Amino acid sequence: MKDITETTLLKIRQDLHQIPELALNEFQTIKYIRQFVAQLPQEYLVTKDIPNLPTGWLVKVIGKNPTQTLGYRTDLDGLAVTEKTNLAFKSKNIGIMHACGHDMHMTVALGILDHFAKHQPNDNLIFIFQPAEENFAGGMQLYDSNVLVGDWKIDAIYGLHINPSLPAGTIGCRQGTLFAGTTEIHLKLVGKSGHAAFPQDANDMIVALSQWVNLLQTIVARNVDPIIGGVVTIGAIEAGSANNVIAGEASAHGTIRALKQSTILAIQDRVKTITDGIAQAFDCQAQLILQQDGYLPVENNDKLTTEFIKYMKGQAKIDFVETNPAMTGEDFGYLLSKIPGVMFWLGVDSPYSLHSEYLAPSSNALNTGVNAITKFLEYKMA
Numbered sequence: 001m002k003d004i005t006e007t008t009l010l011k012i013r014q015d016l017h018q019i020p021e022l023a024l025n026e027f028q029t030i031k032y033i034r035q036f037v038a039q040l041p042q043e044y045l046v047t048k049d050i051p052n053l054p055t056g057w058l059v060k061v062i063g064k065n066p067t068q069t070l071g072y073r074t075d076l077d078g079l080a081v082t083e084k085t086n087l088a089f090k091s092k093n094i095g096i097m098h099a100c101g102h103d104m105h106m107t108v109a110l111g112i113l114d115h116f117a118k119h120q121p122n123d124n125l126i127f128i129f130q131p132a133e134e135n136f137a138g139g140m141q142l143y144d145s146n147v148l149v150g151d152w153k154i155d156a157i158y159g160l161h162i163n164p165s166l167p168a169g170t171i172g173c174r175q176g177t178l179f180a181g182t183t184e185i186h187l188k189l190v191g192k193s194g195h196a197a198f199p200q201d202a203n204d205m206i207v208a209l210s211q212w213v214n215l216l217q218t219i220v221a222r223n224v225d226p227i228i229g230g231v232v233t234i235g236a237i238e239a240g241s242a243n244n245v246i247a248g249e250a251s252a253h254g255t256i257r258a259l260k261q262s263t264i265l266a267i268q269d270r271v272k273t274i275t276d277g278i279a280q281a282f283d284c285q286a287q288l289i290l291q292q293d294g295y296l297p298v299e300n301n302d303k304l305t306t307e308f309i310k311y312m313k314g315q316a317k318i319d320f321v322e323t324n325p326a327m328t329g330e331d332f333g334y335l336l337s338k339i340p341g342v343m344f345w346l347g348v349d350s351p352y353s354l355h356s357e358y359l360a361p362s363s364n365a366l367n368t369g370v371n372a373i374t375k376f377l378e379y380k381m382a
């Protein structure tokens with residue numbers, strides 16, 4: 001049976017790119033994936049739905065003589081970004097875009113699955129179609145729904161993320177932590193609104209929130225070992241309605257990031273202390289939510305990563321680079337805290353970063369990615 005062509009991979013990627021959906025709403029996307037899988041030879045395939053996660057799906061390829069079960073995960077969701085590329089196949093879902101490359105991730109996964117559906121592997125291979133990577137920790141929800149048990153237990157798991165700054169098709173990886181752990185910060189301060197002319201009768205939450213934002217910026221600068229590093233970013237604030245009204249409420253939304261879980265926890269403690277201090281100093285209510293869910297640091301397994309890097313370096317047809325860690329987050333970190341495995345980069349050569357409205361990953365990476373990973377999985381199962 002013939003392997004998938006570059007033209008078909010390109011079409012899948014273009015189709016999926018046009019129908020991005022937000023976390024937990026990937027209904028069109030999973031329908032497309034199910035339809036693609038339905039036209040593959042079914043002889044070695046078994047599928048499984050995920051309770052309470054209707055947009056997730058598992059597909060198992062039964063091995064000839066299985067001694068292990070490998071896992072390969074792709075995420076499905078898009079982002080609330082309005083696409084500004086000039087691509088002929090740009091998003092048809094206004095205000096939503098595959099700005100993190102999950103259309104590329106899914107296409108590569110389908111390319112690999114296509115191969116193994118036609119050429120039975122020696123071991124079992126489970127493809128995880130995981131919703132909600134950007135928000136709501138779909139990886140954690142999927143794992144915690146107890147689907148990866150019994151015959152569906154995975155011994156080693158792999159997954160990739162596109163990397164705009166690597167040449168198209170280059171594979172990148174590293175020992176240890178690849179991506180940071182993240183915690184979302186939500187703060188609401190409640191004081192008292194009033195007339196701009198009578199500040200003594202009001203309790204201004206814009207002033208309080210401004211102090212809080214500034215104090216938060218001392219955490220990485222003054223409390224974190226500079227060699228270890230971390231990030232505290234407040235990406236959104238909301239307060240006030242008019243120039244002459246004192247805002248009685250103010251809210252903020254941000255993210256904490258670090259490569260080690262212990263640093264995340266230490267930063268969280270400082271955020272709590274600073275928030276308590278602001279509440280006391282400004283005599284206001286502070287409702288603080290720190291939400292990490294499954295976004296643990298993405299810690300690659302030592303033994304499996306050594307094997308992965310050695311294999312990739314040894315292939316004349318694969319360009320491989322050892323990369324630095326990145327402060328992006330990934331709920332694959334949760335899966336790696338439960339199952340040994342490796343996350344790696346696939347270069348897609350774009351001048352725009354992940355989450356940019358102009359991100360346009362090069363489709364040239366698709367065929368190279370599918371071939372490199374398929375060959376690696378075959379080597380693992382030899």
Ligand SMILES: CC(=O)N[C@@H](CCC[C@H](N)C(=O)O)C(=O)O
Binds near residue numbers: 182
């Ligand atoms: C690869 C990537 O960009 N991942 C996202 C993950 C978001 C995690 C969570 N919702 C948060 O904001 O902390 C990222 O922003 O790094």
